[in-house]
Amino acid sequence: MDTRQQNPEQSAGSTETVAHQAAPESQTQQAIEIRELWKVYSSSDVDLDVEDEELVDSLEESDESVVAVKDVSLDVNPGEVFIIMGLSGSGKSTLIRCLLRLVEPSNGIVRINGQDVTAMNKKELTEFRRHQVAMVFQHYGLLPHKSVEENVAFGLKLQGIPKKERLERAREALKTVGLEKWAHYLPAALSGGMQQRVGIARALVVESPVLLMDEPFSGLDPLIRREMQDELVRLQEEMHKTIFFVTHDLDEAMRLGDRMAVMRSGSIVQIGKPAEIFANPADDYVARFVQDKRDEIRKADEQMAELAKAQAAAEKVVD
Ligand SMILES: Nc1ncnc2c1ncn2[C@@H]1O[C@H](COP(=O)(O)OP(=O)(O)OP(=O)(O)O)[C@@H](O)[C@H]1O
Ligand SMILES: [Mg+2]
Numbered sequence: 001m002d003t004r005q006q007n008p009e010q011s012a013g014s015t016e017t018v019a020h021q022a023a024p025e026s027q028t029q030q031a032i033e034i035r036e037l038w039k040v041y042s043s044s045d046v047d048l049d050v051e052d053e054e055l056v057d058s059l060e061e062s063d064e065s066v067v068a069v070k071d072v073s074l075d076v077n078p079g080e081v082f083i084i085m086g087l088s089g090s091g092k093s094t095l096i097r098c099l100l101r102l103v104e105p106s107n108g109i110v111r112i113n114g115q116d117v118t119a120m121n122k123k124e125l126t127e128f129r130r131h132q133v134a135m136v137f138q139h140y141g142l143l144p145h146k147s148v149e150e151n152v153a154f155g156l157k158l159q160g161i162p163k164k165e166r167l168e169r170a171r172e173a174l175k176t177v178g179l180e181k182w183a184h185y186l187p188a189a190l191s192g193g194m195q196q197r198v199g200i201a202r203a204l205v206v207e208s209p210v211l212l213m214d215e216p217f218s219g220l221d222p223l224i225r226r227e228m229q230d231e232l233v234r235l236q237e238e239m240h241k242t243i244f245f246v247t248h249d250l251d252e253a254m255r256l257g258d259r260m261a262v263m264r265s266g267s268i269v270q271i272g273k274p275a276e277i278f279a280n281p282a283d284d285y286v287a288r289f290v291q292d293k294r295d296e297i298r299k300a301d302e303q304m305a306e307l308a309k310a311q312a313a314a315e316k317v318v319d
Contacts, residue, residue: 031077031078034110036108040106043065072108072266081245084096084246085263086264087264093246101118113210115128130158132208134210148187148190149184151202152202170205173201177235178231179194210241210243211243213245214246215246216228218247233256250274254278254293269283278290278294
């Protein structure tokens with residue numbers, strides 16, 4: 001069966017389904033609410049009517065357009081680390097960018113801490129981006145001719161914070177990520193892992209309640225990556241931010257995520273706790289993500305069993 005054609009609501013297995021995600025308006029305010037979000041990239045102007053199935057089908061089939069995000073609705077709780085996982089091209093970056101309208105959604109509503117981002121005018125949006133949400137990208141793009149501390153303080157400059165205060169806060173943020181000694185260096189003097197830490201300090205310093213992270217650790221080698229994950233877990237214990245985190249990596253998702261959503265061809269196919277999804281993948285696509293990890297665990301179990309057997313045999317000989 002071609003699972004790509006399945007309705008995600010039908011395919012979400014026994015874990016929490018997409019249909020159950022949208023909280024009624026009367027419930028406690030969610031940190032991030034996404035409702036019926038769509039993004040169609042197209043070389044020509046498209047007047048998207050999401051109810052028009054024929055139009056949607058033709059957009060999906062056309063070479064001139066890509067339906068990158070397709071009818072995504074989900075809620076993220078305050079203080080939650082919410083992971084978006086999916087194969088390359090499944091729409092993760094488009095989705096996370098739509099949250100701040102770095103990519104303009106074609107349809108739908110995004111509310112962050114109760115504020116309707118999709119209804120904001122340009123000025124409101126700029127203000128909102130400066131104060132309410134910080135974003136960390138895979139390649140952070142530090143300003144090469146500015147010192148590490150100036151890079152970190154840059155967001156505060158945009159907020160109009162006086163120089164003395166912003167440098168003090170930048171140093172504080174650098175301390176949090178263990179880089180206080182590097183404040184006066186240029187970014188080029190730092191390793192990849194350290195530069196990514198600067199990126200994180202830069203996101204932390206604005207003290208926004210929401211943090212968006214698009215594969216922030218993907219460019220790092222495995223050991224450093226693990227260190228950075230541990231560091232994020234440690235920081236989150238103090239910060240309690242709402243974190244929306246994109247990754248390809250199931251290990252990373254399981255280490256960091258309170259809940260995760262799996263994307264395929266622009267749609268969400270399953271939402272749940274990482275361990276639930278691991279135990280109960282909704283369809284073949286999700287199972288493929290989980291399979292490598294299962295193989296790893298099975299091999300480790302087999303090795304442990306072999307070891308136990310060898311030990312028992314050795315003990316018998318001694319007896
Ligand atoms: N600016 C753009 N114009 C046209 N198509 C785009 C644009 N950006 C992304 N796409 C297409 O939209 C789809 C989703 O891309 P997106 O970058 O969101 O996926 P992704 O899940 O983040 O992938 P990756 O894991 O490789 O980063 C892909 O088919 C991509 O080619
Ligand atoms: Mg991406």
